[in-house]
Amino acid sequence: MSIDLGMPASGVAGVPRLPDGDKQTKRDFTSDQEVRWCPGCGDYIILNAVQSFLPDLGLRRENIVFVSGIGCSSRFPYYLDTYGMHSIHGRAPAIATGLATSRPDLSVWVVTGDGDALSIGGNHLIHALRRNVNLTILLFNNKIYGLTKGQYSPTSEIGAVTKSTPAGSVDQPFNPVSLALGAEASFVARTMDSDRTHLTEVLRAAAEHRGSSLVEIYQNCPIFNDGAFDVLKDSEDGQARILHLTDGEPIRAGEGDTARVVVRGADGNLSVVPEKGADPATVVTHDVAAADPSLAFAISRLDDPSMAHVPMGIFRNVDRPTYDDGVRAQVAAASPDGPATDAELMELLHGKDTWTVEGSMEPRA
Amino acid sequence: MSTLKNIDSVVIRFAGDSGDGMQLTGDRFTSDSAVLGNDLSTLPNFPAEIRAPQGTLPGVSSFQVHFADHSVLTPGDAPDVLVAMNPAALKANLGDLPRGATIIVNTDEFTKRNLSKVGYAESPLDDGSLESWQVHPVPLTSITVEALADFDLGRKDKERAKNMFALGLLSWMYTRPLDGTRAFLATKFAKLPDILEANLAALRAGHAYGETTEAFSVQYAVAPAPMDSGTYRNITGNVATAYGLTTAAHRAGLPLVLGSYPITPASDLLHNLSKLKHFGVTTIQAEDEIAAIGSALGASFGGAIGVTTTSGPGLALKSETIGLAVSLELPLVVIDVQRGGPSTGLPTKTEQADLLQAMFGRNGESPVAVIAASSPSDCFDAAIEAVRIATTYRTPVILLTDGYLANGSQPWRLPSLDELPSVDVEFATEPNATDAKGKPVFHPYVRDEQTLARAWAVPGTPGLEHRVGGIEKADGSGEISYDPANHDTMVRLRQAKIDGIEVPDLEVDDPGGDAKLLVLGWGSTYGPIAAATRLARATGAKVARAHLRNLAPMPANLGEVLRSYDRVVLPEMNLGQLALLLRAEYLVDIQSHTAVRGLPFTAVELAAVINEHLEVLHEGSRA
Numbered sequence A: 001m002s003i004d005l006g007m008p009a010s011g012v013a014g015v016p017r018l019p020d021g022d023k024q025t026k027r028d029f030t031s032d033q034e035v036r037w038c039p040g041c042g043d044y045i046i047l048n049a050v051q052s053f054l055p056d057l058g059l060r061r062e063n064i065v066f067v068s069g070i071g072c073s074s075r076f077p078y079y080l081d082t083y084g085m086h087s088i089h090g091r092a093p094a095i096a097t098g099l100a101t102s103r104p105d106l107s108v109w110v111v112t113g114d115g116d117a118l119s120i121g122g123n124h125l126i127h128a129l130r131r132n133v134n135l136t137i138l139l140f141n142n143k144i145y146g147l148t149k150g151q152y153s154p155t156s157e158i159g160a161v162t163k164s165t166p167a168g169s170v171d172q173p174f175n176p177v178s179l180a181l182g183a184e185a186s187f188v189a190r191t192m193d194s195d196r197t198h199l200t201e202v203l204r205a206a207a208e209h210r211g212s213s214l215v216e217i218y219q220n221c222p223i224f225n226d227g228a229f230d231v232l233k234d235s236e237d238g239q240a241r242i243l244h245l246t247d248g249e250p251i252r253a254g255e256g257d258t259a260r261v262v263v264r265g266a267d268g269n270l271s272v273v274p275e276k277g278a279d280p281a282t283v284v285t286h287d288v289a290a291a292d293p294s295l296a297f298a299i300s301r302l303d304d305p306s307m308a309h310v311p312m313g314i315f316r317n318v319d320r321p322t323y324d325d326g327v328r329a330q331v332a333a334a335s336p337d338g339p340a341t342d343a344e345l346m347e348l349l350h351g352k353d354t355w356t357v358e359g360s361m362e363p364r365a
Numbered sequence B: 001m002s003t004l005k006n007i008d009s010v011v012i013r014f015a016g017d018s019g020d021g022m023q024l025t026g027d028r029f030t031s032d033s034a035v036l037g038n039d040l041s042t043l044p045n046f047p048a049e050i051r052a053p054q055g056t057l058p059g060v061s062s063f064q065v066h067f068a069d070h071s072v073l074t075p076g077d078a079p080d081v082l083v084a085m086n087p088a089a090l091k092a093n094l095g096d097l098p099r100g101a102t103i104i105v106n107t108d109e110f111t112k113r114n115l116s117k118v119g120y121a122e123s124p125l126d127d128g129s130l131e132s133w134q135v136h137p138v139p140l141t142s143i144t145v146e147a148l149a150d151f152d153l154g155r156k157d158k159e160r161a162k163n164m165f166a167l168g169l170l171s172w173m174y175t176r177p178l179d180g181t182r183a184f185l186a187t188k189f190a191k192l193p194d195i196l197e198a199n200l201a202a203l204r205a206g207h208a209y210g211e212t213t214e215a216f217s218v219q220y221a222v223a224p225a226p227m228d229s230g231t232y233r234n235i236t237g238n239v240a241t242a243y244g245l246t247t248a249a250h251r252a253g254l255p256l257v258l259g260s261y262p263i264t265p266a267s268d269l270l271h272n273l274s275k276l277k278h279f280g281v282t283t284i285q286a287e288d289e290i291a292a293i294g295s296a297l298g299a300s301f302g303g304a305i306g307v308t309t310t311s312g313p314g315l316a317l318k319s320e321t322i323g324l325a326v327s328l329e330l331p332l333v334v335i336d337v338q339r340g341g342p343s344t345g346l347p348t349k350t351e352q353a354d355l356l357q358a359m360f361g362r363n364g365e366s367p368v369a370v371i372a373a374s375s376p377s378d379c380f381d382a383a384i385e386a387v388r389i390a391t392t393y394r395t396p397v398i399l400l401t402d403g404y405l406a407n408g409s410q411p412w413r414l415p416s417l418d419e420l421p422s423v424d425v426e427f428a429t430e431p432n433a434t435d436a437k438g439k440p441v442f443h444p445y446v447r448d449e450q451t452l453a454r455a456w457a458v459p460g461t462p463g464l465e466h467r468v469g470g471i472e473k474a475d476g477s478g479e480i481s482y483d484p485a486n487h488d489t490m491v492r493l494r495q496a497k498i499d500g501i502e503v504p505d506l507e508v509d510d511p512g513g514d515a516k517l518l519v520l521g522w523g524s525t526y527g528p529i530a531a532a533t534r535l536a537r538a539t540g541a542k543v544a545r546a547h548l549r550n551l552a553p554m555p556a557n558l559g560e561v562l563r564s565y566d567r568v569v570l571p572e573m574n575l576g577q578l579a580l581l582l583r584a585e586y587l588v589d590i591q592s593h594t595a596v597r598g599l600p601f602t603a604v605e606l607a608a609v610i611n612e613h614l615e616v617l618h619e620g621s622r623a
């Protein structure tokens, strides 16, 4: 499955760990900054979950870095007591690429929004995913530009009435999961602010994955796009809509008599049908490690703006060489005897063609 | 038998189709001259198209080399010798050739078809239009093919060796040794023994042609130039810049991380640095210029020396991230190899029109250090200086070079190890403040009193965890602050930090000490201005000369220097950008002389400018 370059398999391999027996708590990861999101913002729940989860990694706090772009969501690093950079709009994946490539001893996280990651920063996102830089990217999707007060975003549905689309948006939205899979991402997952257990589980797998992990997090913006994901949160209706992705299991929504599963039809297309009466031979078993991303992609397409079916969980989780490991391996291979010596530097400067002048500034006869 | 004549300097231009190998021919001739101890300077000039249609004017590529028995400041105003491999090369270059100059033409290419491609109705070799020049018609292609008659190679391969024939001939004419080229070919064609032998044979044949034909009656010798003792090599600006960066990182003991996106004429920096992995150099070819500088800044945040290299259009894309680096106060080296603009402009030609972009091309008050290299070999020192300023003051530094410096070459006296400046970088390892409860904490915006550089703690340092960002920060603590007075303080602090960077005083070259006219320059105009000054002084003119390396901040004595002359003239390859700054800053009525032809100034042109201004001074004193 994976090409063995003798490279570490875990996303946090090489990052210094706490001494055995030492424990960190949520408080250790909470900075002294006053959190300034609007009351009820989904970002609070995600922050809480991340602060609670980080101690589980057992990493030294000083070796964790959060890099963000610009947006409400991108304020995230200020509230975590790790190293952090609140950068510029859309560029966090690029900045994180340089950091992760030059510092294998850091666990590097990117926090971004739907506008930050998919509009202005779309190019950097797809290239980070393609390269498979060892980063964990948390994409807070509230289907709106929050910070700039309510314009539609690249994930807003057609018809969305927002400040900049009073007559409804005519833009076709991106499905971030489909986009990431198309960009060769090796780890892609979706989760939701309101489901803390699921969020934490996905974060753990994402951090553990070596390479770029893209985690789309549905996040409610009560001020500019309130209730965008409510249909998924209503306990009964929501359960009927959420297709749970569990490796090695059928992809199922709901329970008991009304449960529905994903099947592959004779034409090869996926559809969601009542489990009762479904031909077992057609029921799709989820396989996160499938080398071919087309199943994961097909699953991502079951989603539509009406949110009749929304797959949640890990779509894909495959091992593939990472960019930063590859770059470092080349640098290491070029210097088997350690850092270059002064003599080697002088040799470089001299090059192959030199000549010597033994004289002075006196003109020659 | 030919006679041997000693001359003090010569300018040769090799010109041909882009496929004719003129750059290589020129390069080899240069190396052989350098080894002889001549001082020299070169100017390659190639088309933007990789392969413009064969035999056309846009497809002409040339390489000019000026070598002498005295110090050489420019690649030469006008060639003494033109080697024209086809009609297009003749037509494109004839205008630069003074009457009486020597032209060696490859007559084989003067076919009806090739002549009509460049609009010659009749062959200039036959219609008398070249009467004022000394023309040597040589059927270069066919003699080469003939010389290779015994080789089991196709005609095309044989023809391709004609540049070595030309090199052999010119080497004979100017008594250059062939050993260097032989060794070079042996390495280049180590895996292609047939091609190697053919090239060697062509080289020999060219040499023999000069020796045996009556056509060339004179051979020339150019004695070595007096130079400081030491070991020398020839170096182009782009190689010198790459080596300077590598040297600075080596001296600092830190890894160098280059984030770059290919663009002419800066791409060679990426190529050169990507070959230096054994010096701890990491290169990232990013998806665009914004990502390139982003990855460099990310690396700087992690404690590496982050560098990004580009040309004008790329610098435009990097603006926002340079602004972020100004706000984060992290070291970052940005190299802009200027080319003709605006927009795509003249990608392969030189210009100095990015100065104002470098100084001010960002939103907000966003000061950075700006320095400019003055010659190909000076790129080495300038790159080290850029790293030193960036790391010492935690600031972006923009180093301006240009197409002329990047591709031009000159001999470089190699520095010894102890001549190399040291680059010392200190990271914070301890808390530097206390919080309200008296607990020791780290405040990232506490400054060094002397340099105003902020404390730099890199991730991985326990206890110093902190967040930085592009939002305004409170002086000292670095926390987000929207306080009006604090913003005013921070804007002024960032400016004061740049203004306080230690730069050497401007030195003035005024041998008599009584000149009333000062010629000031910056960047790659150094050579032409110095050569022009030399010309003017040779005719008795009193003129002082000074050259600016530090453009932000400028030397402390600059205003005083400017005011101490009756007249200051400033040649620039833009429409007067530095003149604008100096007028605004020092209220001195700078006389701007500008040209934007994509080519360096000539010494003769600038000497005339000097004389014009001396004339004005003279008239003024009479009035």
Ligand SMILES: Cc1ncc(C[n+]2csc(CCOP(=O)(O)OP(=O)(O)O)c2C)c(N)n1
Pocket (backbone or CB within 6 Å): A070, A071, A072, A073, A074, A089, A112, A113, A114, A115, A116, A117, A140, A142, A144, A145, A146, A147, A148, A153
């Ligand atoms: C270069 C640049 N362009 C525009 C902006 C304005 N801006 C800030 S955040 C933002 C959109 C944020 O949307 P999203 O990424 O979805 O984040 P959210 O606020 O919804 O979390 C925009 C357009 C900016 N800061 N910089």
Ligand code: SF4
Pocket (backbone or CB within 6 Å): A036, A037, A038, A040, A041, A042, A043, A072, A073, A142, A146, A147, A220, A221, A222, A223, A224
């Ligand atoms: S605008 Fe929306 S996304 Fe931004 S903080 Fe307020 S609620 Fe949260």
Ligand SMILES: [Mg+2]
Pocket (backbone or CB within 6 Å): A071, A113, A114, A115, A140, A141, A142, A143, A144, A145, A146, A153
């Ligand atoms: Mg948003």
